[in-house]
Amino acid sequence: MFAYRHAFHAGNHADVLKHIVLQQVMQYMMQKDKPYWVIDTHAGAGIYSLASKEAQTKGEYLQGIARLSLQDETDPAIVAYLELLTRINKDHGYACLDGQYPMYPGSPLIAEYLLRADDRLRAFELHPSDAPLLEDLFHKHKQVKVFAEDGFHALKALLPPPTKRAVILMDPPYEIKTDYDKVVQAVREGMQRFAEGVYLIWYPILPRADYRRMLDGLKKLSDKTLNVSMQVQAPNADGFGLLGSGVFMINPPWTMTATMTHTLPRLLEKLAQTPDASYSLEQGAALA
Template structure:
């Protein structure tokens, strides 16, 4: 597990979907004036240089954020996402119109926080934890924890604010990750039923992914929404064919926003045979 480095994949099509939906979820949560906490179980390094060896080795960002960059015909949800990426580039000494840096989830959320909100970030990888801690050094609203994020999640809920957004974004390098993630979410939801949970998932082996999601569907938890983009048909060949977000207790209108967003992403990022899905898997 500790070998995984997100820098290889920063800004790919899965990141585009994950981060654009994350930003919209926060925007909807913040329509209420009350404070909330953001909990990230696998926070990564905070931000990534797209010119370094990790990003250039795979160049996955070219078929992700690269295909959206500079476009003027996108829905408001994706415009906001691109504005945040541009702001991150400016913050790292680049020009807003350049694409040299890509923000991780913590950096994107940090741009949205009000004075009353806070973050709890977990990262187990030693190097990434150090980079993350340096990025947020001195930030009173942010707590950076080195450790197992799933265990950290159970310790962090229920939060004092009684309002929270949890992002679970593991590497899935180990097969047991799929079951461990589902079980941790079920336990956390029992402690903090009003929280919003965003589970990012890849589709490399469809049966393996659906087995994890079935555990959640059959858990008795209500209001579970699937938001998924398959850039090409499922295959037995190596590689990710789709990625999605499984959202428990999504804020009102997120499904509508996601539907509009995915229509644009399908045209820009998809390949022949790809499809998008926004579906309530468990209702009220």
């Protein structure tokens, strides 16, 4: 436990997909004046230098965010995402030259940038190294509260939020196989308290099939679902590696099907690492 640190993976193809989905969902939530909460159950450190030893060791961002550029992008969702990354970098003192991003924001920082005055962010991080970094990042932000707790177990205590509107992002590292079962349990318990919430569950696509079992469990919780995914690379010689990722949504905004139908082909075009790369968009019965 605690072996995983997102600094090694920041800005990779999985982050790109996850954060485009998160931004589009939050922008939809802002169409109503009523405030809402964002609850991030596995928030990480919140901000990552792509020049750090960790990022350079893996170099995963080179197959992710480094492949995208505002100069040649026309897809509205990708453009909005890249403009947000540029803004966050500039606010933190980094110049983005030729589409290069020196710093990559994690989910909680992206969410914080999209909050309105009455919206709130609640972020959980249990890792002993990352939790203090997250606390320091947001210690002056009154709209944000950080908890050094296990987001799986702590989530239900926040539901339903006072506003009765919320986006719940759940993206554990899945470093242990029981995380897949914990996701289903946490979402089930969350929906028992707050069935109306928008639940976003990020997952890795790996050679082993644990994530498929989790998806089967999530599908049983609601028929108002949308599952978007991309497989961008083939397994390595050892049969391991992150092949792609997906975001399983419960109660997604009605706009997300059309948005991702347009955006996924463009993302795949930019991020594919193998000729047989593919994307998928699967709706639940209530959205079909």
